[in-house]
Every structure is written in structure tokens, then in C-alpha cells.
Amino acid sequence: MGPEPSRHRIGLVGAGIATSLSPALHTHEADALGLTGYRYDLIDLDVSGVPAESARTVLRDAVAVGYTGLNVTHPCKQVVVAALDELSADARLVGAVNTVVVRDGRLVGHNTDHSxxxxxxxxxxxxxxxxxxVLAGAGGAGSAVAYALAAAGVRDLRIADADPARAADVCARVAAAFPSTRTTPILVDAIAGALRSSDGVVNASPIGMVGHPGTPFDPDALHPGLWVADIVYRPLRTELISAATALGCDVLDGGQMLVAQAADTFALVTGIRPDPERMRRHLGELLAAQGVPTLLEESR
Incomplete structure (x- = not known):
């Protein structure tokens, strides 16, 4: 049995997450659904001075003090796997976890980045x-995106990462799960050349987020007709998305994935399906209140 429907204490485990919008997204939706006992906290490793390698201990400690579910973000999505009692099919496939549900004292890992x-x-x-x-980034989120792209029907997927071995590993695992998708690891320096014959590119690396400014590759490599997606949502209008928009490319900003994965996580930890459209509207309101330009509707 999971937690009682009226009592949910959720935490987000990660580093440098002070500006995360997840607490506001989750608690607003819980209020809309009448879940008065819903609480969402930040467990920031940077604030506590805990290294990412200790995230598995942080997870267990959180459960011991009453957390009923946890979100996991950069750079802990792969580290925490060893701390779990069970993995969902998606989490096992991807090799990374961003949602942990506590059931009868057992920690069950899921991956809603994929979905x-x-x-x-x-x-x-x-x-x-x-x-x-072309996919830039093969970490925990990048691995999930790679599987999602293959599931969406991508025939030729080229994956680059600062760690070439990590890109090669994700390619091998995606190829085994999706034989019809040709996967090729490439060097980060080769992204620009690969884009010349590509339909789209996804940034699933941390580059572009708060604390990691810049772009994952030279934006001069972008060209009209290429679609561009970025999973970074802090800021929503990353340098990559801005450059792509200026060229007239179709874009997918990180807010779209944030809302979709948050909705799936909410359903897992509460057993109640939220309203993604309401969550999407609320994200737009949060960003507008911060004076952040939003592409949520422009990129539909």
C-alpha cells in the first residue's frame, strides 16, 4: 500500500536546485485537487555540503524521517539507483531514476523523464x-531522452557527450532495445557537422542552465529547417533556444518536458492523475511573475 491520499511529503534531491519550480508546480496542483496534506521540499546537496556520490544515503535518510516520495535531479539520477529496492521497467531500461515512490518501506525507482x-x-x-x-548529453536525463527519441521513431540517432564512453554506452543500450534505430556515438566537436544532414537536435546536457551558461555546441551550426529541443528550463529561453528561434526553427523548450514529467511523477506518488493543462498554465504564470519570456505556447 502507498501513503494515505491525504498525506504526502515529497522531496527533490539534487545540487543547485534553489530556483526549481517543481515545489510550486506540485503544491499548486495538489491544492487544486484538494490534497491538503501535500508537502514538497527541496533537499539541496549544495546547501548541505553533501557530495552527489552520497545521494543514496540522503535518499534513505529522507525516507527514515517520513518522506513518502522523492524526485531526483542532476547530478544524482544514476547515483541513486544503487539505493533502491526495485526499478520500474522504464528506469531499468534507461539506467537512471528521477522519481522514487515509497511502498511498505521499499524504495521503487521510476523514470518520468522518459515518458x-x-x-x-x-x-x-x-x-x-x-x-x-542529434542528441547532446548522455547522462541520466540524456539516456531517458535517447530512449524516448527511439520510441518516437527516430531512425538515425547520433549521441554526443563530454564523456565519449558514456555516449557509446547509451548508444549500445538503445540499439539493443530498439533494433530499428541506428545509434552512433559521436564526439562533441562532431555535432556541427552532423547537424548539416539532420532533422533535429536535442540538448539533454546541463549546459545552458543556471550555473552552466553557454550552449552545448556552436549555435552557428544551426540552420533553418532544423527543429531544436532543450530540456533545460532554468532559464526557459536558453541561449540555444534563443538562437534557434532567431533562425525561425521550430523549438521545444524545457518547460514542456518539465510539466509532462511532473504530471507523471504526481500520479505516481499520489495515485491521482493531475491536470497537465492546468499545470502548464500555472508554469506560464510562474514564469511571467518572474519576468521570464515563455515559449510554452509559441512552440506548440
Whole structure:
């Protein structure tokens, strides 16, 4: 049995997460659904001075003090796997976890990055060509995005990462799960050349987020006709998305994936399906209140 429907204490485990919008997104939706006992906290490793390698201990300690579910973000999505008692099919496939549900004292890992990106892609870029795609980033989130792209029907997927061995590993695992998708690891320096014959590109690296400014590759490599997706949502309008928008490219901002994965996580930890459209509207309100330009509706 899971937690009682009226009592949920959720935490987000990660580093440098002070500006995360997840607490506001979750608690607003809980209020709308009448879940008065819903609480969402930040467990920031930077604030506590705990290294990412100790995230598995942080997870267990959180459960010991009463957390009923946890979100996991950069850079802990792969580290925490060893701390769990069970993995969902998606988490096992991807090799990374972003949601942990506590059931009868057992920690069960899920991956809603996978389902969230797939839902965001289908909603935000419904008619786009998916034959040849380049993916920058093969970490926990990048691995999930790679599987989602293969599931969406990408025929030729090229994956680059600062750690070439990590890119090669994700390619091998995606190829085993999706034989019809040709996967090729490439060097980060080779992204620009690969984009010349590609339909789209996804940034699933931390580059572009608060604390990691810049772009994952030279934006001069972008060209009209290329669709561009970024899973970074702090800020929503990353340098990559801004450059792509200026060229007239179809874009998918990180807010789309944020809402989709948050909705899936909410359902897992409460057993209640939220309203993604309401969550999407609320995200737009949060960003507007911060004076942040939003592409949520422009990129539909």
C-alpha cells in the first residue's frame, strides 16, 4: 500500500536546485485537487555540503524521517539507483531514476523523464520529421531522452557527450532495445557537422542552465529547417533556444518536458492523475511573475 491520499511529503534531491519550480508546480496542483496534506521540499546537496556520490544515503535518510516520495535531479539520477529496492521497467531500461515512490518501506525507482520527453515531443512538435536526430548529453536525463527519441521513431540517432564512453554506452543500450534505430556515438566537436544532414537536435546536457551558461555546441551550426529541443528550463529561453528561434526553427523548450514529467511523477506518488493543462498554465504564470519570456505556447 502507498501513503494515505491525504498525506504526502515529497522531496527533490539534487545540487543547485534553489530556483526549481517543481515545489510550486506540485503544491499548486495538489491544492487544486484538494490534497491538503501535500508537502514538497527541496533537499539541496549544495546547501548541505553533501557530495552527489552520497545521494543514496540522503535518499534513505529522507525516507527514515517520513518522506513518502522523492524526485531526483542532476547530478544524482544514476547515483541513486544503487539505493533502491526495485526499478520500474522504464528506469531499468534507461539506467537512471528521477522519481522514487515509497511502498511498505521499499524504495521503487521510476523514470518520468522518459515518458515526459516523449509526451512533450508529441505535443510540442507533433508533425516534425524524426528520421535523423542529434542528441547532446548522455547522462541520466540524456539516456531517458535517447530512449524516448527511439520510441518516437527516430531512425538515425547520433549521441554526443563530454564523456565519449558514456555516449557509446547509451548508444549500445538503445540499439539493443530498439533494433530499428541506428545509434552512433559521436564526439562533441562532431555535432556541427552532423547537424548539416539532420532533422533535429536535442540538448539533454546541463549546459545552458543556471550555473552552466553557454550552449552545448556552436549555435552557428544551426540552420533553418532544423527543429531544436532543450530540456533545460532554468532559464526557459536558453541561449540555444534563443538562437534557434532567431533562425525561425521550430523549438521545444524545457518547460514542456518539465510539466509532462511532473504530471507523471504526481500520479505516481499520489495515485491521482493531475491536470497537465492546468499545470502548464500555472508554469506560464510562474514564469511571467518572474519576468521570464515563455515559449510554452509559441512552440506548440
Amino acid at each position: 515526459g520527453f516523449l509526451a512533450a515531443l508529441r505535443r510540442g512538435l507533433p508533425d516534425t520529421t524524426l528520421d535523423r536526430v
